[in-house]
Amino acid sequence: MSEWLNVGKIVNTHGIKGEVRVITRSDFPDERYQVGSELFLFLPNQKDPVSLTVRTHRKHKQFDLVSFEGYPNINDVESFRDGLLKVQKDKLEDLPEGEFYYYEIIGCEVFTDQDVLLGSVKEILSPGANDVWVIQSKETKKEILIPYIDSVVKDVDIDNQKITITPIEGLLE
Structure with missing residues (x-):
């Protein structure tokens, strides 16, 4: 069974093109939100996580704005609010000496x-x-x-x- 590490929490949608606002709790946000990266969305009332692939990422004020492949507009991501984005611990890459997760x-x-x-x-x-x-x-x-x-x-x-x-x-x- 996988161990999961928290990347961030989706706190709202942003605009109409499927972007979500994320409060990031990750040590490497640029890597976590790299286009093509796989993240898993854990929603409060769902047992199984949803696999998502990052389509776009940009910084906006204190938030990370992220959109996902296959979710091109606001209606597709409304239900993601309050969800937690996570990565599998065993998928993390080894870090150079002197760097830590x-x-x-x-x-x-x-x-x-x-x-x-x-x-x-x-x-x-x-x-x-x-x-x-x-x-x-x-x-x-x-x-x-x-x-x-x-x-x-x-x-x-x-x-x-x-x-x-x-x-x-x-x-x-």
Whole structure:
């Protein structure tokens, strides 16, 4: 049985030519929405996912606008609203060294270079130039925001679910 990874949620239609607005939760939106890519649509009241092939993709404000082959107008995609777009985990390609899928990072424990456990990665934000890892603090239960940049993140050991960072000034306050 396949394991599925969430790519994004369809929140609305856009225009009349079959485009949908997607709030993306993927680490590689350009690859996921590449023309010809296969995505699977999971709808709230349907047991089996619908296989979709990307026809077009473009960015619009904070959304990804995507259309699918065989669904050329708004009436064809109205029912897609609130559906989740997913990919099969076993279809993912291996990444170059030093690059990771979100699902590999979420859940990892984060330690300082002094071997102090800060907490575990709860989610990943992509606000701009670099990702930000949200750490749930073990001690204070507060969230710690870690920028994914070379000067902070020193080692990522996926096999052992351990990340080592060098905190910059003000990071842990």
